[in-house]
Amino acid sequence: MNSVEIYAKQRSNWGLLIGSLIFLFCSIYLFFNVNQVNSPTTAKLISVVMFVPSLILVLFSIKKLRKKQLIVLIDEKGIVFHPSEKLNYIVWGNIAEIEELKLPRQRVINIKVIESEKYIEAENQKILQARMKFWNQMYGAVVSFDANTLDKNHFEIMYIFDEFMTNYKSSLQN
Known part of the structure; x- marks a missing residue:
C-alpha cells in the first residue's frame, strides 16, 4: 500500500493574502492622497507604517501559498x-x-x-x-x-x- 500525505488547507493563507493586499492598497492610496486630509505629514507617516508590514505579509502569504504544508x-x-x-x-x-x-x-x-x-x-x-x-x-x-x-x-x-x-x-x- 502506498503512503498517504495529508496537507493543510490553504484557506487561511488566502485570507492573509487578501487582507494584506487590502492594507497595501489602502496605504498606497493614502500616500498619494495625503493633501486631502487635515494633517498630510501624519497621513504620510501612517501610510508608510501600513505599507511596510502589509508588503511583508503579502510576500509571506505568497510564499506560504506556493508551498503546501x-x-x-x-x-x-x-x-x-x-x-x-x-x-x-x-x-x-x-x-x-x-x-x-x-x-x-x-x-x-x-x-x-x-x-x-x-x-x-x-x-x-x-x-x-x-x-x-x-x-x-x-x-x-x-x-x-x-x-x-x-x-x-x-x-x-x-x-x-x-x-x-x-x-x-x-x-x-x-
Whole structure:
C-alpha cells in the first residue's frame, strides 16, 4: 500500500493574502492622497507604517501559498505528525487507539499510543513537544489535530487510518 500525505488547507493563507493586499492598497492610496486630509505629514507617516508590514505579509502569504504544508504522513510503518528532517514514526504496533472527538464545528482526531512519554521526548521541536504534552494531559493522546484544517475530511482520514491499521493487523497474522 502506498503512503498517504495529508496537507493543510490553504484557506487561511488566502485570507492573509487578501487582507494584506487590502492594507497595501489602502496605504498606497493614502500616500498619494495625503493633501486631502487635515494633517498630510501624519497621513504620510501612517501610510508608510501600513505599507511596510502589509508588503511583508503579502510576500509571506505568497510564499506560504506556493508551498503546501505536510501535516500527516501515513504509510505501512506508521504515522508521522508534522514531518520534519527527523522523522519520528508512531509505528502501528505502538498505537493504542485512534479516536474521533466531535466538538461543535470541529472533528478532532486523537492518536493514543503506548509509552507516550517516549514519543514526547523524541520530538526535537520544543513547541511541538509542549503541544504533545498538553494533548497527552487533556486527551490522553500524543497527537491530536483538527481534521477541518486539513485537505481531506475527517471521514476520509479515519477511513485511511482504519485501512492501514487493518493491513497492519493482517500482516501480523501472516
